[in-house]
Amino acid sequence: MKLKSILAGAALAMTAATGTLAETTKVGFVYVGPVGDGGWTYEHDKGREAVVAAFGDKVETMYVESVPEGPDAERVMTDMALKGADLIFTTSFGYMDQTINVAAKFPNVKFEHATGYKQSDNVSVYSARFYEGRAVQGHIAGHMTKSNIVGYIGSFPIPEVIRGINAAYIHAKEVNPDVQFKIIWAYTWFDPTKEADAAKVLIEQGADVVLQHTDSTAPQAAAQAAGNVITFGQASDMAAYGPKPRVSSIIDNWGPYYIARTQAVMDGTWASTSTWDGIGAGMVGIGEITSAVPAGVKASAEALRDSLADGSYHTFTGPLNKQDGSVWLKAGETAADYGDEGLASMGFYLEGLDSEVPN
Amino acid sequence: MDLSAISPTLLVASLMVAATPILLAAIGELVVEKSGVLNLGVEGMMITGAISGFAAAVLTGSPMIGFLCAALGGAALSVIFAIITQYFLSNQVATGLALTLFGLGLSAMLGQSYVGIKPPASVKLDLPLVSDIPVIGPILFSHDFTVYAALTLVTGVWWFLKYTRGGLILRAVGESHDAAHALGYKVVRVRILAIMFGGACAGLGGAALSLVRVPQWTEGMTAGAGWIALAIVVFASWKPARVLLGAYLFGGVAVLQLNLQAAGVSIPVEYLSMSPYLITIVVLVVMSANRSKSALNAPAALGRVFHASR
Numbered sequence: 001m002k003l004k005s006i007l008a009g010a011a012l013a014m015t016a017a018t019g020t021l022a023e024t025t026k027v028g029f030v031y032v033g034p035v036g037d038g039g040w041t042y043e044h045d046k047g048r049e050a051v052v053a054a055f056g057d058k059v060e061t062m063y064v065e066s067v068p069e070g071p072d073a074e075r076v077m078t079d080m081a082l083k084g085a086d087l088i089f090t091t092s093f094g095y096m097d098q099t100i101n102v103a104a105k106f107p108n109v110k111f112e113h114a115t116g117y118k119q120s121d122n123v124s125v126y127s128a129r130f131y132e133g134r135a136v137q138g139h140i141a142g143h144m145t146k147s148n149i150v151g152y153i154g155s156f157p158i159p160e161v162i163r164g165i166n167a168a169y170i171h172a173k174e175v176n177p178d179v180q181f182k183i184i185w186a187y188t189w190f191d192p193t194k195e196a197d198a199a200k201v202l203i204e205q206g207a208d209v210v211l212q213h214t215d216s217t218a219p220q221a222a223a224q225a226a227g228n229v230i231t232f233g234q235a236s237d238m239a240a241y242g243p244k245p246r247v248s249s250i251i252d253n254w255g256p257y258y259i260a261r262t263q264a265v266m267d268g269t270w271a272s273t274s275t276w277d278g279i280g281a282g283m284v285g286i287g288e289i290t291s292a293v294p295a296g297v298k299a300s301a302e303a304l305r306d307s308l309a310d311g312s313y314h315t316f317t318g319p320l321n322k323q324d325g326s327v328w329l330k331a332g333e334t335a336a337d338y339g340d341e342g343l344a345s346m347g348f349y350l351e352g353l354d355s356e357v358p359n
Numbered sequence: 360m361d362l363s364a365i366s367p368t369l370l371v372a373s374l375m376v377a378a379t380p381i382l383l384a385a386i387g388e389l390v391v392e393k394s395g396v397l398n399l400g401v402e403g404m405m406i407t408g409a410i411s412g413f414a415a416a417v418l419t420g421s422p423m424i425g426f427l428c429a430a431l432g433g434a435a436l437s438v439i440f441a442i443i444t445q446y447f448l449s450n451q452v453a454t455g456l457a458l459t460l461f462g463l464g465l466s467a468m469l470g471q472s473y474v475g476i477k478p479p480a481s482v483k484l485d486l487p488l489v490s491d492i493p494v495i496g497p498i499l500f501s502h503d504f505t506v507y508a509a510l511t512l513v514t515g516v517w518w519f520l521k522y523t524r525g526g527l528i529l530r531a532v533g534e535s536h537d538a539a540h541a542l543g544y545k546v547v548r549v550r551i552l553a554i555m556f557g558g559a560c561a562g563l564g565g566a567a568l569s570l571v572r573v574p575q576w577t578e579g580m581t582a583g584a585g586w587i588a589l590a591i592v593v594f595a596s597w598k599p600a601r602v603l604l605g606a607y608l609f610g611g612v613a614v615l616q617l618n619l620q621a622a623g624v625s626i627p628v629e630y631l632s633m634s635p636y637l638i639t640i641v642v643l644v645v646m647s648a649n650r651s652k653s654a655l656n657a658p659a660a661l662g663r664v665f666h667a668s669r
Contacts, residue, residue: 036474182364193568221574
């Protein structure tokens with residue numbers, strides 16, 4: 001009798017518990033930096049806030065900041081899945097294998113991995129065509145540099161970063177044939193100390209434009225201290241450093257995508273997809289070009305932005321040669337997304353860049 | 360590859376800036392170890408100083424108050440170490456390690472609302488004419504004041520240890536606390552003061568990082584600088600002038616590897632990042648090859664617990 005009532009009670013409690021679970025969708029976010037980085041993670045967290053604003057009580061979000069890319073990420077994801085997350089966004093390239101591993105253990109949980117290329121039944125991949133924004137930056141950089149030296153702080157030599165360097169370089173060279181790129185690899189996404197040191201060294205070696213593919217605002221501060229140097233906001237607007245050194249920016253806009261995917265989970269229509277959107281779809285924004293840029297340059301940069309947005313121009317349009325002089329794209333040809341020489345796995349520099357891609 | 364792009368003048372100037380945080384922490388630790396105490400909590404005191412200084416500078420708008428609070432913050436943390444090791448006679452190695460872990464956690468908690476904020480700019484020496492002299496100007500006369508403060512401190516410590524009565528007592532306590540005690544010197548008091556001085560220096564070093572070199576606050580931003588400072592003290596065989604040399608060597612390699620990368624040199628950066636540690640290991644091996652000589656350098660009572668039984 002007693003045992004029966006306990007069991008009945010437990011069963012009741014369980015139905016109640018699953019009942020509430022069905023009502024709220026739990027969405028987890030794994031971040032590579034702190035939400036206050038002012039760059040990459042900050043924008044992902046704004047995407048999370050957009051989800052909360054769109055669904056209110058119907059969603060419950062959780063996030064973990066500064067998760068190292070490596071085995072520890074797997075622990076964090078597993079923990080989220082065990083806490084009942086229905087959908088987990090893993091927001092850095094280095095979580096790729098961990099996401100696939102954890103997803104295999106939790107077939108009912110949906111995963112979304114940012115900037116990677118490995119998909120499975122419950123893992124979607126999504127990224128933005130940041131290289132379109134890099135083309136606009138390169139265009140402005142080529143016009144603005146007086147020393148003809150552009151500094152570039154890379155994070156890791158992965159396709160996304162190499163694409164960005166190539167896109168910026170060819171568009172700088174288009175308007176300024178004498179331009180030279182100096183590249184420093186920081187081997188981190190977020191380390192203000194290293195980023196500041198790298199920016200200072202580039203400036204000491206004559207760079208008067210510093211582009212960064214790392215997430216903190218430290219290079220902006222270094223450029224401001226140095227005086228006559230311009231920079232671009234990375235991942236986020238970084239408007240606090242405008243109108244100079246920060247003259248424009250690439251802004252990641254994840255909110256609409258995150259809302260759409262959460263909605264899909266709620267509706268039960270979620271399917272594994274691969275999304276790669278650019279300026280046209282609004283996933284990449286170009287931050288306001290400030291008064292430090294001459295009006296003519298601003299106008300041509302905006303024209304370039306608009307032609308990328310409406311699809312009339314592709315960032316990588318031939319003729320383009322690889323660094324070793326071999327032909328990559330013939331005249332008029334545009335780069336394919338996938339395939340051996342496609343953008344998704346780009347691992348080579350284009351002709352004119354004089355350093356080597358590290359292994 | 361274009362090595363001519365690397366300007367030796369600017370390289371020297373920027374290595375001085377890069378070395379300042381570890382130089383400050385190392386000279387403080389040197390005094391602590393000279394008094395016979397091994398405090399492995401340098402990293403923890405540095406990062407506590409970094410956030411105390413950063414927070415104070417942001418709140419008051421004055422970098423000077425920031426540096427003051429950084430020194431106080433580092434010293435306050437070191438007092439915990441001092442009480443536990445000097446009154447409760449705990450193991451110094453274990454307590455120091457605990458202090459580092461505690462400092463890292465405490466600073467992360469204190470710093471939560473300071474991520475991504477710009478601190479007020481600190482004072483930079485900019486003498487008209489003098490700062491514009493080629494070579495000498497950028498190297499000697501156009502730094503942030505912390506660079507000069509660190510150099511002054513190194514000179515001061517050297518002078519104190521070598522020429523003053525106080526320095527002699529400190530060294531006596533570090534060489535043989537029983538003998539110093541028998542002579543009537545307050546061993547515990549001397550050591551507590553040395554530990555607090557070390558804490559204040561480490562705190563200043565942290566602030567040099569968060570207010571001058573970066574300038575920004577991030578969790579764990581010292582990234583091992585405290586451990587490097589500890590290594591430098593041993594590397595320098597407890598001599599202030601060599602601490603300066605060691606710090607500039609470490610700072611120099613850090614700056615040089617970035618310069619080589621920007622110039623397009625294709626040596627894997629990992630080799631350069633390793634080199635200062637390799638040099639430390641080599642120096643340690645050379646030093647300990649000759650036991651009598653190394654015994655002369657290291658304070659004899661280093662790390663030993665003092666208990667006044669009589």
